[in-house]
Amino acid sequence: MSKACRHLVRWACVAFTSGLMVSAAAQDDHAVREIQRYRQMLQEANPAELSELRGEDLWRSLRGRNHVSLERCDLGLGPGRLEGAYSRLPRYFADTGKVQDAESRLVTCMMTIQGMTLEEATRDWHSPNSDMEALVTYVAGLSKGYAIDVPLSHPEEARMVAAGEELFFRRSGPLDFGCSSCHSMPGRRIRLQELPNFLDSGSARGAMTQWPAYRVSQGAVWTMERRLIDCIRQMRWPQPEYLSDVVIALEMYLQRQANGGVMQAPGMKR
């Protein structure tokens, strides 16, 4: 192979130097186009489908101390009504007196209906192939085709969105970062990854309708809480508690910005 290899390396060099002759902008466009082609090739099959299958199985399985399924779980549209439920979360739930997202609500159901402890319900939540990953993917998949419609009728819901907006702009830490550092300008990228601009509803819709999403870099579906908690890690902030209000408030603000976007999750991301 060595001779063939040298030959190929020479080819590559020719290609490379000729690449330098074109303008930086053209080269940039080319890279972005090729990344888009890469993503298109991946659209053939999304491994998130495997999580959906596992989630459906978990949803119907008799689990917990009470040995019952989650089929009576109320995600906001009534017990067991899953079609479209994810697209209308987070929302206020009277029985808990809290604004909850899909994840925190599933945990409530696992604890109250199935009799699990908090620890059991959230075990390995951030690991690939976790039960939470599968359940959220399954639930979100059943909102495919539904428009995001985050309710603001309850005062707690309005307060949560306002807090989420405030937190979105909040900057702190050794790099002065906040969500707004990267997500409040149109058409920007980190490396080659386009950044959604959450101040623009079209861009916010483009992003939020894809989550939860299979991340090829992780080999796993990430829920929105997982995504946000990792953004916060990368901002060099400490780690917020899983299912905590800060995470749900940010999620609700972002989802609210994406109101009207038609859910296509589970998506596929880098």
Added chain:
Amino acid sequence: MRVILRVLGCLAAPSLACAGLACADDDVIQRSELMLRRSFSSATPEQWSTRLGQDSTQALCSQYRNRPQQQVGAQIAADARSSMRYPESGQLLGDWRQGARLASIGAGGQIGTIEPDRPDTPRGGNCYACHALAATEVAAGTLGPSLTHYGRRQGTSSESVRSVYQRIYNAQAFTPCSVMPRFGHNGWLTPNEIADIVAYLLDPASPVNK
């Protein structure tokens, strides 16, 4: 870092300054700060002071949504100018090879239980996340302006070197509430490391200027 915990009522600016402008109101700020307290319940006091608490610049930029009114912006820029520190050697143009390394490093300083960096993980400027630099690196971000061939444009006069150093040390001296981290002011990079990045940007031998 001077810490202002706004939840305690130490608001960085009187709320009247916000009238009619895009910025948060005190109630919402207080509620979200309380929420922050509860949600980061396992953060240590040290993490609160260095990672979650805000200095006055961070608090003002948050409050004004990164668009401070003129007076506030002028104060932020003045604070930034007075914060500048320089290498003891006085040499602001360092080694571009070291600068190249620092420009690519994006890790370091991440904490928590899920995917923390090791405490000894080297930190860098992660310049490529936001800027195009050497034309050979295709995976360059666009949050900041392209700096490809920056040295060809700026030259290496002492004024140019000093100004580039200051921009990296504390960009808010030039652009109040810039989204660029205050690498020197916050102690993320040392003055010598900043000088190396200055060289990476300006040195005619650097790949940035090829």
Added chain:
Amino acid sequence: MANPMRIRARADGDIVQVRVLISHVMETGLRKDAQGELVPAHYIQLIDVTYDGRIVLSAEWGPAVSRNPYLAFKFRGGAPGGKVRVTWTDNLGETQSYEASVE
């Protein structure tokens, strides 16, 4: 359902297109976990696809096949209702087999 599999087999005239997604970690044995320990190699080595009992594809895989592997190919001589079965065996001796009907 530790390792679900998704098989789609669609007939277009005489040709059946098979697309398979398999849940598997495909660990190379070279990756370190958060504690700095090497994660042991764990990957599918052999995979066979049969149509009504006849082999239509077989493959040997190394650890460089991506996690949650995807495989697509086409064969002649199938029809709706026929059974496509996918069977894999990994380096730890685990094996699984799923079947789907051609649509």
Added chain:
Amino acid sequence: MPHSRRQFLTSGSSITLLTLMAASGLLGPEAAAAQWNKGAFESKNMEDLVRTLGGTAPQRSDDIVFVGPEIAENGAVVPVEVASRLPGTDSIALLIEKNPNLLAANFAIPAGTLPEIQTRVKMAETCNVYALVRAQGKFYYTAKEIKVTVGGCGG
């Protein structure tokens, strides 16, 4: 998702591979383990690999179509497609020049199956990816360079 439930899992820890293989008319487990060509996966270059597979001197061929992205957003998942127009193609292998193991996958194509494969592979770094095809007992290849980029906030 209705048709997913028609995909039956028929194996598991309680059912041995032997039972399974016997049931589906395949080989027994010992034979199956022996089928995996360890030597091929340990080959360091294409010539060695071809020798391990029982051939000599692979030739470059334009009759192998290799489709892949020029730039992969992430090296953990790189989609590739190979189609051979060489008559009598009965195997297609994927080789990744700078991976710890050169050989990524080898597909045996029986008569009646089209010589076209789509899959996804891991790439440790930017390098050439080769499609190596056996047709009428001879080996042919084509190559494409795929760039693996640094991505995301952490670089």
